[in-house]
Each structure stands twice: as C-alpha cells, then as structure tokens.
Amino acid sequence: MSEIAISVNNISKMYKLYEKPMDRLKESLGLTRKKGYKEHYALNNVSFQVKKGETVGIIGTNGSGKSTILKIITGVLNPTQGEVVVDGRISALLELGAGFNGEYSGIENVYLNGQMIGFSKEEIDAKLQDILDFADIGDFIHQPVKTYSSGMFVRLAFAVAINIEPEILIVDEALSVGDVFFQAKCYRKFEEFKEMGKTILFVSHDLSSIGKYCDRVVLLNKGEKLAEGDAKEMVNLYRRVLVNQYDEPGEQNTTQEETPEVQEEKSTKDQLNLNPKVLEYGSKLAEIQDFAIRDKSGMVTNVIEKGEEFSVDMKIHFHETIQEPIFAFTIKDLKGTEITGTNTMYENTPVGTQKAGETRRITFTQKMPLEAGEYMLCLGCTGYRDGDFTVFHRLYDVCNLTVITDKKAVGYFDLFSKVTLK
Numbered sequence: 001m002s003e004i005a006i007s008v009n010n011i012s013k014m015y016k017l018y019e020k021p022m023d024r025l026k027e028s029l030g031l032t033r034k035k036g037y038k039e040h041y042a043l044n045n046v047s048f049q050v051k052k053g054e055t056v057g058i059i060g061t062n063g064s065g066k067s068t069i070l071k072i073i074t075g076v077l078n079p080t081q082g083e084v085v086v087d088g089r090i091s092a093l094l095e096l097g098a099g100f101n102g103e104y105s106g107i108e109n110v111y112l113n114g115q116m117i118g119f120s121k122e123e124i125d126a127k128l129q130d131i132l133d134f135a136d137i138g139d140f141i142h143q144p145v146k147t148y149s150s151g152m153f154v155r156l157a158f159a160v161a162i163n164i165e166p167e168i169l170i171v172d173e174a175l176s177v178g179d180v181f182f183q184a185k186c187y188r189k190f191e192e193f194k195e196m197g198k199t200i201l202f203v204s205h206d207l208s209s210i211g212k213y214c215d216r217v218v219l220l221n222k223g224e225k226l227a228e229g230d231a232k233e234m235v236n237l238y239r240r241v242l243v244n245q246y247d248e249p250g251e252q253n254t255t256q257e258e259t260p261e262v263q264e265e266k267s268t269k270d271q272l273n274l275n276p277k278v279l280e281y282g283s284k285l286a287e288i289q290d291f292a293i294r295d296k297s298g299m300v301t302n303v304i305e306k307g308e309e310f311s312v313d314m315k316i317h318f319h320e321t322i323q324e325p326i327f328a329f330t331i332k333d334l335k336g337t338e339i340t341g342t343n344t345m346y347e348n349t350p351v352g353t354q355k356a357g358e359t360r361r362i363t364f365t366q367k368m369p370l371e372a373g374e375y376m377l378c379l380g381c382t383g384y385r386d387g388d389f390t391v392f393h394r395l396y397d398v399c400n401l402t403v404i405t406d407k408k409a410v411g412y413f414d415l416f417s418k419v420t421l422k
C-alpha cells in the first residue's frame, strides 16, 4: 500500500486575462490570431506530497494560489499542466457553501452531499444524527440553506465533512468563520482525526493553528512553492515574505542579510505591511515621518509572537519648537475597539523642549500580552500649546499587527498564569 495520500506533481494553472471581453469572444469564435490576453499563472510548477496520516498546512499571502491548489486536488478545477494523484476518500470544505444547493433545506443538502461522495441513503440515515448534533443549528436544518448566516453554513458543512468518515480531510479557512466554541469543537475533531491517523490538508491565515496542528507546511508565494518544511521554520519564513524581506534566489538584493543597524538608515515603515488607506489628522507641526514594529531581534515585522518582547518606534520631525510633546501608540482590534496603548506622559517620561528642525526617534519596548489575532496600530504625537490640548500628528490604523502563538488563552490577552497543583 502506498505511503502517499496526495501527490501534487508539477501543477500549473494559467488563466487568460483578457483586456476586453470582446477579445475573449473573438478568440473563442476563431476570429482572430492575435493573442488578446495576458497569461496569469495562479500556480506555476508546484509539487509536494502529503503522506498518509500527516497534517499539512498551506500558507502564503493573498493570491498566492492556496485555494487554487486545494480546488485542483479535490477535482473542482482542472490544472493547465501537471497531475494530482490522490489515494483515499476525500472530504473537502472549500469555499463557503461549495457543494450546497441554496434552495434545498439543510437536511436535503446533507443527503445530496453524502450521495455525491458515494454514500447510500441508508448509510446517511445512520450518520444523520451525528451530523445534526455537531452542526447544532436547531430548526434551521429544515430551512433552505440560502437563509443561513455564514456561520450556520460552516457549521453544517463542517458537520457533513467530518462525519462522513473521510480518509483525507481538506479544509480551506472555513474554521475562521463561526463562533469560538464551534471553532474549538472543530479543532478537537481535528485532533481526533490526527490521532486516528487520518490525513489533513488545510489552508489558513491563522499562523497559530498552523503552528499547532501541522506536521509540515508548504509555503506558496506568487503561485510558486517557496519552501516546505517544519511548521515553525515556515511560519518564520512567511513572516519575512510578509514584510518583503525574503529574497528570491538569484535576486541582486541583500535585504536578507540586513542587520537592524542597516535597516535603521533606510525608511523602516516601508518594510511593513502598511495600510494603503491610512487616515491622518493634525496640524503636523510635529510630523511622524517614519515608524516600525520590531521583534525581539530588532527585525522590522508586522508579526509578533505572544509573550515575546517587541518594540514600536517612530521618528518625529519638529517643524516648530514644541514644549513637552507626548508620543503615543494604540493597538485596536479590527472592530476599532482600543485594546491597549500608552504614551510618554503615562509612562512618566518627560520629553523636554524639541526645537524647530530637530528630529527624534522614540522607542516603546514591552512584552506582547495580546491573544493571537489581527490588530491595528495607531500612532500619535500630541501636546499642549497655550494651555490647549493639540494634536500635532495622528496616524490611524497605520499598519496591521498580527499576534501569533501556539499557547491559547481566553479573550483578548494572556494572564500568563503560573499554575500550582497540591
């Protein structure tokens, strides 16, 4: 019996991107010899294997080809080149609701899905209760699925996918939808699956789950396999990709060798994943010209590990003499709630008088207590002029801050509890 559950061999997927819809029509009717399209490779010669019983993660930036490879493996999409060999019954959770018919009720869809994978009505009858219990969506199960919220959709799809006893489970991000309890239930099922020696292939942006569950990780970048290997190593490499610090082999670029000192001389903010729609506010008498988030080694990055030291720094140029400016940073969640933050006033760090034409660089260094997730960073320089509170410069949601961890906690932050047992 083969050791390999999934073998992806030199897979490429090319899309023709037409400049004008008419060009597509002309070509399909054979009316032109001119190539009116650009070739876009969603995947370019990608190969990897998944052994039976392994949990393998696929990571990569948006558009790197993660969903495309899963669709090709599950047969939803045909590759332009290459082949995929699968050994074992696959159950896949791809895009929301894929394989569901919106007009049918939840129950009808359970039967539809089961029969598509090759189960008889009797076999599905026997599994129905487990599916309904796992989905736990009450009477909605009798409603057409087009009336479901995305969370309900995922509950039902996941319940079907895992209760039909697949040998290979393929999941595309679905777990990020739905409430935390349901996610926890799904991850428990993941662990059960792993223990039963089943094969799991999953795509996620949640680097904590990748680190926790994957035996191995494939890192895709711009449609190509950049590397594959140990989860921690790949997550670290991915962090470099995220801040454009990964050099492709053969590129005349030395950023990978850069020390924090070399980075210092250049603009640091451009090494971060910046918000293109940053909102600015203030008189700009003092202007935030540059900033950075750094990990404990001093590397500029948007990704920080929970519990590790990190720093936020900014470079401020003073266009006018200002007495006692206040430098501040705030971390918000994606809903805009201020989670934490501080400033030089709260930290009892008097800044003194800054003369017109001067530039200062201020660094806040602290441990990251926040729970894994996505946050936004805001920066500010304020103060008092003639007794009135004045905003000199504020940058709202200037960049994202991703916190990763393989140690979970409940809620927004970790208490870092010490546990004693007597």
Ligand SMILES: Nc1ncnc2c1ncn2[C@@H]1O[C@H](COP(=O)(O)OP(=O)(O)OP(=O)(O)O)[C@@H](O)[C@H]1O
Residues within 6 Å of the ligand: 015, 040, 041, 042, 060, 061, 062, 063, 064, 065, 066, 067, 068, 069
């Ligand atoms: N039908 C299509 N026509 C043209 N291009 C497509 C099509 N589907 C996908 N692509 C392109 O293929 C590339 C890979 O897309 P894919 O959805 O696999 O990326 P991904 O890594 O899953 O991204 P995300 O993290 O945003 O889900 C992207 O550049 C995308 O724009």
